[in-house]
Amino acid sequence: MEQTAATPAGPVGPLVRGLDVLRVLAAGPEPRRHPGDLARVTGLARSTVDRIATTLVRVGVLRAEGRELLLAPGAAELGNAYLASCGLPELLGPHAASLAGVLDESVSLAVPDGDGVRFLTRSARRRAMAISLRPGDLLPAARCAAGALFAAGRDGDRPARGPGTPARDRRVAEAHARGFAVDDQMIEPGLVAVAVPVRGPDGAVVCAVGVESHTSRHSAASLEERALPALRRTAAAMEEALACPPAPATHPAPLVATAAGARKDALKEELGAGFLQSLARGLDVLRAFGSLRGPARLTDLARLTGQPRATARRSLLTLRHLGYVREEEAGFRLLPRVLELGYARLCALTLPEIATPHLVDLVGRVRESASVAVLDGDDIRYVARVAGSRIMRIDIGVGTRLPAYATSMGRVLLGALPAAERAARLGRITPEALTPHTLTTREELEKAVTATAERGHGWVERELEEGLRSLAVPVTDGAGRVVAAVNIALLAGRATPEESLAVLLPPLRETAALISTDLAAVGRFSPVAPG
Structure with a gap:
C-alpha cells in the first residue's frame, strides 16, 4: 500500500457535522428545512448550523430560499462521484x-x-x-x-x-x-x-x-x-x-485543482470564520473519486483536489469513519452509502424545478419575464416561467404551446437540430403570418434559423405578436446537447434592439450556463424529465 502520513488524532469535525446536516435534509419528508429545525434534529448549536449552511451554499451543495435551506442540484455530484468511480x-x-x-x-x-x-x-x-x-x-x-x-x-x-x-x-x-x-x-x-x-x-x-x-x-x-x-x-x-471494461478516464488537468483551491482560499478570506474550509475540502475529496475508476490512491486524490497529502488523508479517514469510504490494499474505495446524501431526491428533479430558481434570479436582475421551453413537435412548449415585475408584462403560462418558427426559443431549438432533421422540420412547416413582420417563406426561415445557430442566440422582433420582443439562448445537458431554451420577453418599445441586446444577453447567457450546469449534475446518470 502507498505510504501515507500518520493517522490524525480524530475525524474532521466540520466535515462530520456538515454531512450530518446534508443527511437530515436528504432524509426528511419535506425538501426545505429551517436552520433552527436542523439544529434541533442534529443536536448542533444554531451558530454551527449557520456556519455549515453558509459554507454549503457557497460551494453549491445547498440553496437558501428565504429563511429555509434545501439541497442544490450541485449536491448530486457527491452521488455522481460514487456512480462514476464504481463504473x-x-x-x-x-x-x-x-x-x-x-x-x-x-x-x-x-x-x-x-x-x-x-x-x-x-x-x-x-x-x-x-x-x-x-x-x-x-x-x-x-x-x-x-x-x-x-x-x-x-x-x-x-x-x-x-x-x-x-x-x-x-x-x-x-x-x-x-x-x-x-x-x-x-x-x-x-x-x-x-x-x-x-x-x-x-x-x-x-x-x-x-x-x-x-x-x-x-x-x-x-x-x-x-x-x-x-x-x-x-x-x-x-x-x-x-x-472487459473500457480504459479509465484521464485525470483533469492540475490547473483545475489549483483554481478550485484558489476559490476556496478566496471564500475563506471573504467570509472568515463563517466559511468552514475543512468541510469544503472534505467535499472536494469526495467529488474527486468521480475522476477515477475503482480504488483511488491518496496521491491522486491530493493532486486532483490541490490539497497536501496529509490534509486529503485526514478527510479520507473521516469519510471512512462515517462509512462512505473503505481503505483497501490498492487505495481508497468510495461506497454506495454516499448516495444517501440527497441523490434520490435530486435525481427526481425535473427541468422546471431545476430552472425556476435561476429564472427568479434573472427576473430579479432584469425585471422582465423569463421562460424555459422545449421543442414539442413543430411547436415549443413552455415548461417554466417567471413573470416580470413591471405593470405591463408578457402574460404566457406554463404549458402554453407556440409555433417554433415564430419564436426566439423555437429558432434556437430548431437551429440545434442535425441538418437533415432541421431541413425536414422546416420543410413541413406551413408558416402563418401572425403579424405583418412574421417570416413566412421557407427561405426566410432557413436563413433565420441558420443565423440563430451561428451566433448562439435567437432574436424575434414583433413576429409572434405586435410589440413583443424576445431574446433566447440554448440550455445544454452534460453531453453538450441542446435540450431546452431560455428567453427574456419584453415590450419592444422600451429600448432599441441594440440596447436590449447589450443589457439582456450577458445575464441571459449566465442563467443558461447555471441551468446547464445543474442539468449536467442531476442528469449525469439519471435523465431529467422535461416537466
Whole structure:
C-alpha cells in the first residue's frame, strides 16, 4: 500500500457535522428545512448550523430560499462521484435499459449497502400504477429480491447483515440454489420483482439486476416465467462488460485543482470564520473519486483536489469513519452509502424545478419575464416561467404551446437540430403570418434559423405578436446537447434592439450556463424529465 502520513488524532469535525446536516435534509419528508429545525434534529448549536449552511451554499451543495435551506442540484455530484468511480451505471446501464425495452417493464441495478440494498439505476416504464423507486433509494435487504442474492453469494462490498430468521434463511437458500430471487409483495402490496446476480471476473456478486412489475400486470410466478430467461441473458452480457471494461478516464488537468483551491482560499478570506474550509475540502475529496475508476490512491486524490497529502488523508479517514469510504490494499474505495446524501431526491428533479430558481434570479436582475421551453413537435412548449415585475408584462403560462418558427426559443431549438432533421422540420412547416413582420417563406426561415445557430442566440422582433420582443439562448445537458431554451420577453418599445441586446444577453447567457450546469449534475446518470 502507498505510504501515507500518520493517522490524525480524530475525524474532521466540520466535515462530520456538515454531512450530518446534508443527511437530515436528504432524509426528511419535506425538501426545505429551517436552520433552527436542523439544529434541533442534529443536536448542533444554531451558530454551527449557520456556519455549515453558509459554507454549503457557497460551494453549491445547498440553496437558501428565504429563511429555509434545501439541497442544490450541485449536491448530486457527491452521488455522481460514487456512480462514476464504481463504473456500474456506465458499463451496465445500457444493458438494463435494453432489457426494459424488451420486457416493457421497469429494470433496476442494485448493490448491497450495510443492512440494505441501494438502487443505482432504474429504467422505468410509464404506468398508471407507477413504482416510485429512485436511484439512491435504500430498501431493507431482508425484504427484497436483491437482498437474498447478496446474502447467498460472495459480494466484495459490505454484505447485508442482520438477525437471521427461518423465513429469511429459506429465501437465501432458495436464491443460492436457483440463482435468482423473487419478491412477492414483500416490500409493498402490489409490487412483484425477480432479480439475478451479476458477478465480476473474480466470482464476487457485484450487483443485482431486477425486473419490477405490478400485480395488475403480473403475479410473481408469471413475472418469473416471463422475465427470467431475458434476465439471465442480460446478466451474462453484463458480466462480459465487467470482464472487459473500457480504459479509465484521464485525470483533469492540475490547473483545475489549483483554481478550485484558489476559490476556496478566496471564500475563506471573504467570509472568515463563517466559511468552514475543512468541510469544503472534505467535499472536494469526495467529488474527486468521480475522476477515477475503482480504488483511488491518496496521491491522486491530493493532486486532483490541490490539497497536501496529509490534509486529503485526514478527510479520507473521516469519510471512512462515517462509512462512505473503505481503505483497501490498492487505495481508497468510495461506497454506495454516499448516495444517501440527497441523490434520490435530486435525481427526481425535473427541468422546471431545476430552472425556476435561476429564472427568479434573472427576473430579479432584469425585471422582465423569463421562460424555459422545449421543442414539442413543430411547436415549443413552455415548461417554466417567471413573470416580470413591471405593470405591463408578457402574460404566457406554463404549458402554453407556440409555433417554433415564430419564436426566439423555437429558432434556437430548431437551429440545434442535425441538418437533415432541421431541413425536414422546416420543410413541413406551413408558416402563418401572425403579424405583418412574421417570416413566412421557407427561405426566410432557413436563413433565420441558420443565423440563430451561428451566433448562439435567437432574436424575434414583433413576429409572434405586435410589440413583443424576445431574446433566447440554448440550455445544454452534460453531453453538450441542446435540450431546452431560455428567453427574456419584453415590450419592444422600451429600448432599441441594440440596447436590449447589450443589457439582456450577458445575464441571459449566465442563467443558461447555471441551468446547464445543474442539468449536467442531476442528469449525469439519471435523465431529467422535461416537466
